[in-house]
Amino acid sequence: MFDALSSIGFTLFLFIVGYVCGSLAEKKHFKSIRKRELQTRQMVVCNFVPEGQGAVDQSMLVTGSVVVSLDYFKRILAGLRLIFGGRVKAFETLLDRGRREAVLRMKAQARQHGYGSVINVRIETSTIASKGGKNGTAGVEVLVFGTAVRYLATSNQEPVVS
Amino acid sequence: MMKMDFPIELSNTENVPGKTITEFHGIVSGSTVRAKHVGRDFMAGLKNIVGGELKGYTELLEESRHEAVSRMVAQAQSVGANAVVNVRFATSSVASGASELYVYGTAVTVQR
Incomplete structure:
Protein backbone atom coordinates (compact mmCIF):
# COMPACT_ATOMS: atom_id res chain seq x y z
CA MET A 1 0.00 0.00 0.00
CA PHE A 2 2.70 2.42 1.08
CA ASP A 3 4.80 1.36 -1.88
CA ALA A 4 2.03 2.13 -4.34
CA LEU A 5 1.33 5.49 -2.68
CA SER A 6 4.98 6.53 -2.70
CA SER A 7 5.41 5.58 -6.33
CA ILE A 8 2.32 7.57 -7.28
CA GLY A 9 3.63 10.44 -5.19
CA PHE A 10 6.98 10.29 -6.93
CA THR A 11 5.38 10.28 -10.37
CA LEU A 12 3.21 13.23 -9.38
CA PHE A 13 6.30 15.02 -8.09
CA LEU A 14 8.11 14.49 -11.41
CA PHE A 15 4.97 15.59 -13.21
CA ILE A 16 4.85 18.89 -11.33
CA VAL A 17 8.61 19.52 -11.44
CA GLU A 37 17.39 36.09 -34.27
CA LEU A 38 16.92 39.86 -34.22
CA GLN A 39 20.64 40.36 -33.63
CA THR A 40 21.66 38.19 -36.59
CA ARG A 41 18.87 39.29 -38.91
CA GLN A 42 21.24 40.99 -41.36
CA MET A 43 22.99 37.69 -42.12
CA VAL A 44 21.99 36.06 -45.38
CA VAL A 45 21.00 32.43 -44.94
CA CYS A 46 19.53 30.52 -47.85
CA ASN A 47 19.08 26.92 -48.86
CA PHE A 48 20.29 27.19 -52.44
CA VAL A 49 23.37 28.50 -54.21
CA PRO A 50 22.60 32.04 -55.35
CA GLU A 51 23.85 32.93 -58.83
CA GLY A 52 25.47 36.13 -59.92
CA GLN A 53 26.43 37.45 -56.53
CA GLY A 54 29.94 38.36 -57.55
CA ALA A 55 33.26 36.68 -56.93
CA VAL A 56 33.67 34.65 -53.76
CA ASP A 57 36.74 35.38 -51.70
CA GLN A 58 36.61 32.59 -49.15
CA SER A 59 34.30 29.83 -48.00
CA MET A 60 33.96 27.38 -45.14
CA LEU A 61 31.66 24.59 -43.99
CA VAL A 62 29.72 25.64 -40.88
CA THR A 63 27.49 23.53 -38.66
CA GLY A 64 25.18 23.96 -35.72
CA SER A 65 23.61 21.21 -33.69
CA VAL A 66 21.48 20.77 -30.62
CA VAL A 67 19.82 17.90 -28.77
CA VAL A 68 16.52 18.81 -27.14
CA SER A 69 14.03 16.75 -25.19
CA LEU A 70 10.55 17.04 -23.76
CA ASP A 71 9.92 17.44 -20.04
CA TYR A 72 8.19 14.74 -18.02
CA PHE A 73 4.80 16.45 -18.08
CA LYS A 74 4.74 17.03 -21.82
CA ARG A 75 6.03 13.55 -22.53
CA ILE A 76 3.05 12.06 -20.73
CA LEU A 77 0.65 14.40 -22.52
CA ALA A 78 2.24 13.48 -25.83
CA GLY A 79 1.82 9.81 -24.86
CA LEU A 80 -1.90 10.42 -24.30
CA ARG A 81 -2.10 12.13 -27.67
CA LEU A 82 -0.85 8.94 -29.27
CA ILE A 83 -4.03 7.25 -28.08
CA PHE A 84 -6.46 9.88 -29.31
CA GLY A 85 -4.52 11.18 -32.28
CA GLY A 86 -4.38 14.73 -33.55
CA ARG A 87 -1.88 17.51 -33.21
CA VAL A 88 0.95 16.83 -30.80
CA LYS A 89 1.70 20.42 -29.88
CA ASP A 96 10.68 24.52 -33.59
CA ARG A 97 12.93 25.31 -30.65
CA GLY A 98 15.59 22.84 -31.72
CA ARG A 99 15.72 23.95 -35.34
CA ARG A 100 15.85 27.64 -34.58
CA GLU A 101 18.55 27.12 -31.97
CA ALA A 102 20.64 25.02 -34.35
CA VAL A 103 20.34 27.63 -37.12
CA LEU A 104 21.42 30.31 -34.66
CA ARG A 105 24.46 28.26 -33.66
CA MET A 106 25.44 27.83 -37.27
CA LYS A 107 25.07 31.57 -37.81
CA ALA A 108 27.17 32.22 -34.71
CA GLN A 109 29.95 30.01 -36.03
CA ALA A 110 29.88 31.74 -39.42
CA ARG A 111 29.94 35.13 -37.76
CA GLN A 112 32.77 34.14 -35.43
CA SER A 126 17.24 12.51 -36.04
CA THR A 127 15.94 10.92 -32.88
CA ILE A 128 18.17 9.54 -30.18
CA ALA A 129 16.69 6.39 -28.70
CA SER A 130 16.67 6.03 -24.95
CA LYS A 131 18.32 2.98 -23.47
CA GLY A 132 15.24 1.38 -21.95
CA GLY A 133 13.13 2.52 -24.82
CA LYS A 134 10.06 2.71 -22.64
CA ASN A 135 9.72 6.46 -22.95
CA GLY A 136 10.23 6.40 -26.68
CA THR A 137 12.95 8.92 -27.45
CA ALA A 138 15.57 10.43 -25.21
CA GLY A 139 15.82 13.43 -27.44
CA VAL A 140 15.78 14.88 -30.89
CA GLU A 141 18.96 16.01 -32.55
CA VAL A 142 18.87 18.79 -35.09
CA LEU A 143 21.89 19.34 -37.31
CA VAL A 144 22.12 22.38 -39.55
CA PHE A 145 24.96 22.83 -41.99
CA GLY A 146 25.85 25.08 -44.87
CA SER A 155 31.56 42.97 -55.95
CA ASN A 156 28.34 44.71 -54.96
CA GLN A 157 28.51 44.08 -51.18
CA GLU A 158 26.35 41.34 -49.75
CA PRO A 159 24.03 39.40 -52.04
CA VAL A 160 20.44 40.53 -52.19
CA VAL A 161 18.16 37.58 -51.66
CA SER A 162 14.53 38.32 -51.04
CA MET B 1 30.04 24.32 -31.93
CA MET B 2 32.20 22.06 -34.04
CA LYS B 3 35.76 23.22 -34.60
CA MET B 4 36.50 23.48 -38.29
CA ASP B 5 40.28 23.49 -38.25
CA PHE B 6 40.82 21.17 -41.17
CA PRO B 7 43.80 21.41 -43.53
CA ILE B 8 41.65 21.13 -46.66
CA GLU B 9 38.58 22.98 -47.86
CA LEU B 10 35.13 21.61 -47.16
CA SER B 11 31.91 22.72 -48.77
CA ASN B 12 28.40 21.38 -49.11
CA THR B 13 27.87 23.10 -52.45
CA GLU B 14 28.72 21.48 -55.76
CA ASN B 15 32.04 23.27 -55.98
CA VAL B 16 34.17 25.34 -53.69
CA PRO B 17 32.76 28.86 -54.15
CA GLY B 18 35.21 31.08 -56.02
CA LYS B 19 37.36 28.18 -57.21
CA THR B 20 37.25 25.74 -60.07
CA ILE B 21 37.56 21.99 -59.89
CA THR B 22 40.44 20.61 -61.92
CA GLU B 23 40.40 16.96 -60.88
CA PHE B 24 38.00 14.45 -59.30
CA HIS B 25 39.16 11.77 -56.87
CA GLY B 26 35.88 9.99 -56.10
CA ILE B 27 33.80 9.68 -52.99
CA VAL B 28 35.41 9.85 -49.58
CA SER B 29 33.68 9.17 -46.29
CA GLY B 30 34.24 8.98 -42.59
CA SER B 31 32.12 7.41 -39.91
CA THR B 32 32.09 6.70 -36.22
CA VAL B 33 29.77 4.73 -33.97
CA ARG B 34 29.35 6.11 -30.49
CA ALA B 35 27.57 5.02 -27.36
CA LYS B 36 26.62 7.35 -24.57
CA HIS B 37 28.59 6.79 -21.40
CA VAL B 38 27.02 6.08 -18.07
CA GLY B 39 27.70 9.43 -16.42
CA ARG B 40 26.32 11.39 -19.33
CA ASP B 41 23.37 9.07 -19.62
CA PHE B 42 22.57 9.59 -15.96
CA MET B 43 22.76 13.37 -16.23
CA ALA B 44 20.72 13.31 -19.41
CA GLY B 45 18.18 11.13 -17.62
CA LEU B 46 17.84 13.78 -14.94
CA LYS B 47 17.64 16.51 -17.57
CA ASN B 48 14.91 14.53 -19.29
CA ILE B 49 12.57 15.36 -16.40
CA VAL B 50 12.71 19.11 -16.97
CA GLY B 51 13.30 18.92 -20.72
CA GLY B 52 15.20 21.40 -22.85
CA GLU B 53 18.66 21.02 -24.26
CA LEU B 54 20.64 17.92 -23.28
CA LYS B 55 24.10 19.50 -23.33
CA GLY B 56 25.92 16.23 -22.69
CA TYR B 57 24.45 14.68 -25.81
CA THR B 58 24.99 17.79 -27.91
CA GLU B 59 28.69 17.77 -27.00
CA LEU B 60 29.03 14.04 -27.51
CA LEU B 61 27.53 14.20 -30.98
CA GLU B 62 29.64 17.19 -31.89
CA GLU B 63 32.86 15.47 -30.84
CA SER B 64 31.92 12.33 -32.72
CA ARG B 65 30.94 14.22 -35.84
CA HIS B 66 34.23 16.07 -35.70
CA GLU B 67 36.00 12.74 -35.63
CA ALA B 68 34.02 11.47 -38.60
CA VAL B 69 34.92 14.60 -40.55
CA SER B 70 38.61 14.20 -39.62
CA ARG B 71 38.55 10.67 -40.97
CA MET B 72 36.99 11.84 -44.20
CA VAL B 73 39.59 14.60 -44.47
CA ALA B 74 42.40 12.11 -43.88
CA GLN B 75 41.04 9.89 -46.61
CA ALA B 76 40.76 12.84 -48.98
CA GLN B 77 44.35 13.83 -48.29
CA SER B 78 45.54 10.29 -48.89
CA VAL B 79 44.11 10.37 -52.41
CA GLY B 80 45.76 13.72 -53.06
CA ALA B 81 42.72 16.00 -52.93
CA ASN B 82 42.78 19.53 -51.56
CA ALA B 83 39.05 19.92 -51.06
CA VAL B 84 35.87 17.92 -50.42
CA VAL B 85 32.69 19.17 -52.04
CA ASN B 86 29.03 18.25 -51.65
CA VAL B 87 29.54 17.15 -48.07
CA ARG B 88 26.53 15.39 -46.51
CA PHE B 89 25.92 14.30 -42.96
CA ALA B 90 23.84 11.29 -41.99
CA THR B 91 22.90 9.81 -38.64
CA SER B 92 21.49 6.39 -37.97
CA SER B 93 20.87 4.56 -34.72
CA VAL B 94 22.56 1.19 -34.76
CA ALA B 95 21.27 -0.07 -31.42
CA SER B 96 19.45 1.64 -28.59
CA GLY B 97 22.02 3.86 -26.93
CA ALA B 98 24.43 3.88 -29.87
CA SER B 99 24.37 5.86 -33.07
CA GLU B 100 26.43 6.04 -36.19
CA LEU B 101 27.54 9.38 -37.53
CA TYR B 102 28.46 9.29 -41.17
CA VAL B 103 29.82 12.00 -43.39
CA TYR B 104 30.63 11.73 -47.08
CA GLY B 105 31.54 13.92 -50.00
CA THR B 106 33.46 14.08 -53.26
CA ALA B 107 37.21 14.59 -53.05
CA VAL B 108 38.46 17.07 -55.63
CA THR B 109 41.42 19.22 -56.53
CA VAL B 110 40.51 22.89 -56.80
CA GLN B 111 42.30 25.93 -58.14
CA ARG B 112 41.51 29.58 -57.88
Missing part, protein backbone atom coordinates in the same frame (compact mmCIF):
# COMPACT_ATOMS: atom_id res chain seq x y z
CA GLY A 18 8.58 18.77 -15.16
CA TYR A 19 5.67 21.11 -15.79
CA VAL A 20 7.00 24.05 -13.78
CA CYS A 21 10.69 23.87 -14.77
CA GLY A 22 9.93 22.77 -18.32
CA SER A 23 7.59 25.60 -19.18
CA LEU A 24 9.78 28.21 -17.48
CA ALA A 25 12.84 26.98 -19.36
CA GLU A 26 10.94 26.89 -22.64
CA LYS A 27 9.74 30.48 -22.24
CA LYS A 28 13.26 31.63 -21.42
CA HIS A 29 14.68 29.73 -24.38
CA PHE A 30 12.17 31.20 -26.84
CA LYS A 31 12.93 34.67 -25.51
CA SER A 32 16.64 34.18 -26.08
CA ILE A 33 16.03 32.69 -29.54
CA ARG A 34 13.95 35.71 -30.58
CA LYS A 35 16.61 38.08 -29.24
CA ARG A 36 19.45 36.36 -31.11
CA ALA A 90 4.40 19.49 -27.38
CA PHE A 91 6.56 18.06 -30.15
CA GLU A 92 5.79 20.91 -32.52
CA THR A 93 7.22 23.50 -30.16
CA LEU A 94 10.13 21.22 -29.27
CA LEU A 95 11.19 20.83 -32.89
CA HIS A 113 34.91 33.43 -38.47
CA GLY A 114 33.92 36.70 -40.10
CA TYR A 115 31.40 35.46 -42.69
CA GLY A 116 28.30 37.42 -43.58
CA SER A 117 26.29 34.83 -45.45
CA VAL A 118 25.63 31.10 -45.44
CA ILE A 119 24.46 29.34 -48.60
CA ASN A 120 23.08 25.89 -49.38
CA VAL A 121 21.82 25.34 -45.84
CA ARG A 122 20.48 21.88 -44.99
CA ILE A 123 18.51 20.94 -41.88
CA GLU A 124 18.51 17.37 -40.64
CA THR A 125 16.66 15.84 -37.72
CA THR A 147 28.69 26.82 -46.64
CA ALA A 148 29.64 30.22 -45.26
CA VAL A 149 30.92 32.53 -47.98
CA ARG A 150 32.59 35.91 -48.09
CA TYR A 151 32.34 37.94 -51.27
CA LEU A 152 35.16 40.03 -52.66
CA ALA A 153 34.96 43.68 -51.65
CA THR A 154 34.85 44.74 -55.32
Whole structure:
Protein backbone atom coordinates (compact mmCIF):
# COMPACT_ATOMS: atom_id res chain seq x y z
CA MET A 1 0.00 0.00 0.00
CA PHE A 2 2.70 2.42 1.08
CA ASP A 3 4.80 1.36 -1.88
CA ALA A 4 2.03 2.13 -4.34
CA LEU A 5 1.33 5.49 -2.68
CA SER A 6 4.98 6.53 -2.70
CA SER A 7 5.41 5.58 -6.33
CA ILE A 8 2.32 7.57 -7.28
CA GLY A 9 3.63 10.44 -5.19
CA PHE A 10 6.98 10.29 -6.93
CA THR A 11 5.38 10.28 -10.37
CA LEU A 12 3.21 13.23 -9.38
CA PHE A 13 6.30 15.02 -8.09
CA LEU A 14 8.11 14.49 -11.41
CA PHE A 15 4.97 15.59 -13.21
CA ILE A 16 4.85 18.89 -11.33
CA VAL A 17 8.61 19.52 -11.44
CA GLY A 18 8.58 18.77 -15.16
CA TYR A 19 5.67 21.11 -15.79
CA VAL A 20 7.00 24.05 -13.78
CA CYS A 21 10.69 23.87 -14.77
CA GLY A 22 9.93 22.77 -18.32
CA SER A 23 7.59 25.60 -19.18
CA LEU A 24 9.78 28.21 -17.48
CA ALA A 25 12.84 26.98 -19.36
CA GLU A 26 10.94 26.89 -22.64
CA LYS A 27 9.74 30.48 -22.24
CA LYS A 28 13.26 31.63 -21.42
CA HIS A 29 14.68 29.73 -24.38
CA PHE A 30 12.17 31.20 -26.84
CA LYS A 31 12.93 34.67 -25.51
CA SER A 32 16.64 34.18 -26.08
CA ILE A 33 16.03 32.69 -29.54
CA ARG A 34 13.95 35.71 -30.58
CA LYS A 35 16.61 38.08 -29.24
CA ARG A 36 19.45 36.36 -31.11
CA GLU A 37 17.39 36.09 -34.27
CA LEU A 38 16.92 39.86 -34.22
CA GLN A 39 20.64 40.36 -33.63
CA THR A 40 21.66 38.19 -36.59
CA ARG A 41 18.87 39.29 -38.91
CA GLN A 42 21.24 40.99 -41.36
CA MET A 43 22.99 37.69 -42.12
CA VAL A 44 21.99 36.06 -45.38
CA VAL A 45 21.00 32.43 -44.94
CA CYS A 46 19.53 30.52 -47.85
CA ASN A 47 19.08 26.92 -48.86
CA PHE A 48 20.29 27.19 -52.44
CA VAL A 49 23.37 28.50 -54.21
CA PRO A 50 22.60 32.04 -55.35
CA GLU A 51 23.85 32.93 -58.83
CA GLY A 52 25.47 36.13 -59.92
CA GLN A 53 26.43 37.45 -56.53
CA GLY A 54 29.94 38.36 -57.55
CA ALA A 55 33.26 36.68 -56.93
CA VAL A 56 33.67 34.65 -53.76
CA ASP A 57 36.74 35.38 -51.70
CA GLN A 58 36.61 32.59 -49.15
CA SER A 59 34.30 29.83 -48.00
CA MET A 60 33.96 27.38 -45.14
CA LEU A 61 31.66 24.59 -43.99
CA VAL A 62 29.72 25.64 -40.88
CA THR A 63 27.49 23.53 -38.66
CA GLY A 64 25.18 23.96 -35.72
CA SER A 65 23.61 21.21 -33.69
CA VAL A 66 21.48 20.77 -30.62
CA VAL A 67 19.82 17.90 -28.77
CA VAL A 68 16.52 18.81 -27.14
CA SER A 69 14.03 16.75 -25.19
CA LEU A 70 10.55 17.04 -23.76
CA ASP A 71 9.92 17.44 -20.04
CA TYR A 72 8.19 14.74 -18.02
CA PHE A 73 4.80 16.45 -18.08
CA LYS A 74 4.74 17.03 -21.82
CA ARG A 75 6.03 13.55 -22.53
CA ILE A 76 3.05 12.06 -20.73
CA LEU A 77 0.65 14.40 -22.52
CA ALA A 78 2.24 13.48 -25.83
CA GLY A 79 1.82 9.81 -24.86
CA LEU A 80 -1.90 10.42 -24.30
CA ARG A 81 -2.10 12.13 -27.67
CA LEU A 82 -0.85 8.94 -29.27
CA ILE A 83 -4.03 7.25 -28.08
CA PHE A 84 -6.46 9.88 -29.31
CA GLY A 85 -4.52 11.18 -32.28
CA GLY A 86 -4.38 14.73 -33.55
CA ARG A 87 -1.88 17.51 -33.21
CA VAL A 88 0.95 16.83 -30.80
CA LYS A 89 1.70 20.42 -29.88
CA ALA A 90 4.40 19.49 -27.38
CA PHE A 91 6.56 18.06 -30.15
CA GLU A 92 5.79 20.91 -32.52
CA THR A 93 7.22 23.50 -30.16
CA LEU A 94 10.13 21.22 -29.27
CA LEU A 95 11.19 20.83 -32.89
CA ASP A 96 10.68 24.52 -33.59
CA ARG A 97 12.93 25.31 -30.65
CA GLY A 98 15.59 22.84 -31.72
CA ARG A 99 15.72 23.95 -35.34
CA ARG A 100 15.85 27.64 -34.58
CA GLU A 101 18.55 27.12 -31.97
CA ALA A 102 20.64 25.02 -34.35
CA VAL A 103 20.34 27.63 -37.12
CA LEU A 104 21.42 30.31 -34.66
CA ARG A 105 24.46 28.26 -33.66
CA MET A 106 25.44 27.83 -37.27
CA LYS A 107 25.07 31.57 -37.81
CA ALA A 108 27.17 32.22 -34.71
CA GLN A 109 29.95 30.01 -36.03
CA ALA A 110 29.88 31.74 -39.42
CA ARG A 111 29.94 35.13 -37.76
CA GLN A 112 32.77 34.14 -35.43
CA HIS A 113 34.91 33.43 -38.47
CA GLY A 114 33.92 36.70 -40.10
CA TYR A 115 31.40 35.46 -42.69
CA GLY A 116 28.30 37.42 -43.58
CA SER A 117 26.29 34.83 -45.45
CA VAL A 118 25.63 31.10 -45.44
CA ILE A 119 24.46 29.34 -48.60
CA ASN A 120 23.08 25.89 -49.38
CA VAL A 121 21.82 25.34 -45.84
CA ARG A 122 20.48 21.88 -44.99
CA ILE A 123 18.51 20.94 -41.88
CA GLU A 124 18.51 17.37 -40.64
CA THR A 125 16.66 15.84 -37.72
CA SER A 126 17.24 12.51 -36.04
CA THR A 127 15.94 10.92 -32.88
CA ILE A 128 18.17 9.54 -30.18
CA ALA A 129 16.69 6.39 -28.70
CA SER A 130 16.67 6.03 -24.95
CA LYS A 131 18.32 2.98 -23.47
CA GLY A 132 15.24 1.38 -21.95
CA GLY A 133 13.13 2.52 -24.82
CA LYS A 134 10.06 2.71 -22.64
CA ASN A 135 9.72 6.46 -22.95
CA GLY A 136 10.23 6.40 -26.68
CA THR A 137 12.95 8.92 -27.45
CA ALA A 138 15.57 10.43 -25.21
CA GLY A 139 15.82 13.43 -27.44
CA VAL A 140 15.78 14.88 -30.89
CA GLU A 141 18.96 16.01 -32.55
CA VAL A 142 18.87 18.79 -35.09
CA LEU A 143 21.89 19.34 -37.31
CA VAL A 144 22.12 22.38 -39.55
CA PHE A 145 24.96 22.83 -41.99
CA GLY A 146 25.85 25.08 -44.87
CA THR A 147 28.69 26.82 -46.64
CA ALA A 148 29.64 30.22 -45.26
CA VAL A 149 30.92 32.53 -47.98
CA ARG A 150 32.59 35.91 -48.09
CA TYR A 151 32.34 37.94 -51.27
CA LEU A 152 35.16 40.03 -52.66
CA ALA A 153 34.96 43.68 -51.65
CA THR A 154 34.85 44.74 -55.32
CA SER A 155 31.56 42.97 -55.95
CA ASN A 156 28.34 44.71 -54.96
CA GLN A 157 28.51 44.08 -51.18
CA GLU A 158 26.35 41.34 -49.75
CA PRO A 159 24.03 39.40 -52.04
CA VAL A 160 20.44 40.53 -52.19
CA VAL A 161 18.16 37.58 -51.66
CA SER A 162 14.53 38.32 -51.04
CA MET B 1 30.04 24.32 -31.93
CA MET B 2 32.20 22.06 -34.04
CA LYS B 3 35.76 23.22 -34.60
CA MET B 4 36.50 23.48 -38.29
CA ASP B 5 40.28 23.49 -38.25
CA PHE B 6 40.82 21.17 -41.17
CA PRO B 7 43.80 21.41 -43.53
CA ILE B 8 41.65 21.13 -46.66
CA GLU B 9 38.58 22.98 -47.86
CA LEU B 10 35.13 21.61 -47.16
CA SER B 11 31.91 22.72 -48.77
CA ASN B 12 28.40 21.38 -49.11
CA THR B 13 27.87 23.10 -52.45
CA GLU B 14 28.72 21.48 -55.76
CA ASN B 15 32.04 23.27 -55.98
CA VAL B 16 34.17 25.34 -53.69
CA PRO B 17 32.76 28.86 -54.15
CA GLY B 18 35.21 31.08 -56.02
CA LYS B 19 37.36 28.18 -57.21
CA THR B 20 37.25 25.74 -60.07
CA ILE B 21 37.56 21.99 -59.89
CA THR B 22 40.44 20.61 -61.92
CA GLU B 23 40.40 16.96 -60.88
CA PHE B 24 38.00 14.45 -59.30
CA HIS B 25 39.16 11.77 -56.87
CA GLY B 26 35.88 9.99 -56.10
CA ILE B 27 33.80 9.68 -52.99
CA VAL B 28 35.41 9.85 -49.58
CA SER B 29 33.68 9.17 -46.29
CA GLY B 30 34.24 8.98 -42.59
CA SER B 31 32.12 7.41 -39.91
CA THR B 32 32.09 6.70 -36.22
CA VAL B 33 29.77 4.73 -33.97
CA ARG B 34 29.35 6.11 -30.49
CA ALA B 35 27.57 5.02 -27.36
CA LYS B 36 26.62 7.35 -24.57
CA HIS B 37 28.59 6.79 -21.40
CA VAL B 38 27.02 6.08 -18.07
CA GLY B 39 27.70 9.43 -16.42
CA ARG B 40 26.32 11.39 -19.33
CA ASP B 41 23.37 9.07 -19.62
CA PHE B 42 22.57 9.59 -15.96
CA MET B 43 22.76 13.37 -16.23
CA ALA B 44 20.72 13.31 -19.41
CA GLY B 45 18.18 11.13 -17.62
CA LEU B 46 17.84 13.78 -14.94
CA LYS B 47 17.64 16.51 -17.57
CA ASN B 48 14.91 14.53 -19.29
CA ILE B 49 12.57 15.36 -16.40
CA VAL B 50 12.71 19.11 -16.97
CA GLY B 51 13.30 18.92 -20.72
CA GLY B 52 15.20 21.40 -22.85
CA GLU B 53 18.66 21.02 -24.26
CA LEU B 54 20.64 17.92 -23.28
CA LYS B 55 24.10 19.50 -23.33
CA GLY B 56 25.92 16.23 -22.69
CA TYR B 57 24.45 14.68 -25.81
CA THR B 58 24.99 17.79 -27.91
CA GLU B 59 28.69 17.77 -27.00
CA LEU B 60 29.03 14.04 -27.51
CA LEU B 61 27.53 14.20 -30.98
CA GLU B 62 29.64 17.19 -31.89
CA GLU B 63 32.86 15.47 -30.84
CA SER B 64 31.92 12.33 -32.72
CA ARG B 65 30.94 14.22 -35.84
CA HIS B 66 34.23 16.07 -35.70
CA GLU B 67 36.00 12.74 -35.63
CA ALA B 68 34.02 11.47 -38.60
CA VAL B 69 34.92 14.60 -40.55
CA SER B 70 38.61 14.20 -39.62
CA ARG B 71 38.55 10.67 -40.97
CA MET B 72 36.99 11.84 -44.20
CA VAL B 73 39.59 14.60 -44.47
CA ALA B 74 42.40 12.11 -43.88
CA GLN B 75 41.04 9.89 -46.61
CA ALA B 76 40.76 12.84 -48.98
CA GLN B 77 44.35 13.83 -48.29
CA SER B 78 45.54 10.29 -48.89
CA VAL B 79 44.11 10.37 -52.41
CA GLY B 80 45.76 13.72 -53.06
CA ALA B 81 42.72 16.00 -52.93
CA ASN B 82 42.78 19.53 -51.56
CA ALA B 83 39.05 19.92 -51.06
CA VAL B 84 35.87 17.92 -50.42
CA VAL B 85 32.69 19.17 -52.04
CA ASN B 86 29.03 18.25 -51.65
CA VAL B 87 29.54 17.15 -48.07
CA ARG B 88 26.53 15.39 -46.51
CA PHE B 89 25.92 14.30 -42.96
CA ALA B 90 23.84 11.29 -41.99
CA THR B 91 22.90 9.81 -38.64
CA SER B 92 21.49 6.39 -37.97
CA SER B 93 20.87 4.56 -34.72
CA VAL B 94 22.56 1.19 -34.76
CA ALA B 95 21.27 -0.07 -31.42
CA SER B 96 19.45 1.64 -28.59
CA GLY B 97 22.02 3.86 -26.93
CA ALA B 98 24.43 3.88 -29.87
CA SER B 99 24.37 5.86 -33.07
CA GLU B 100 26.43 6.04 -36.19
CA LEU B 101 27.54 9.38 -37.53
CA TYR B 102 28.46 9.29 -41.17
CA VAL B 103 29.82 12.00 -43.39
CA TYR B 104 30.63 11.73 -47.08
CA GLY B 105 31.54 13.92 -50.00
CA THR B 106 33.46 14.08 -53.26
CA ALA B 107 37.21 14.59 -53.05
CA VAL B 108 38.46 17.07 -55.63
CA THR B 109 41.42 19.22 -56.53
CA VAL B 110 40.51 22.89 -56.80
CA GLN B 111 42.30 25.93 -58.14
CA ARG B 112 41.51 29.58 -57.88
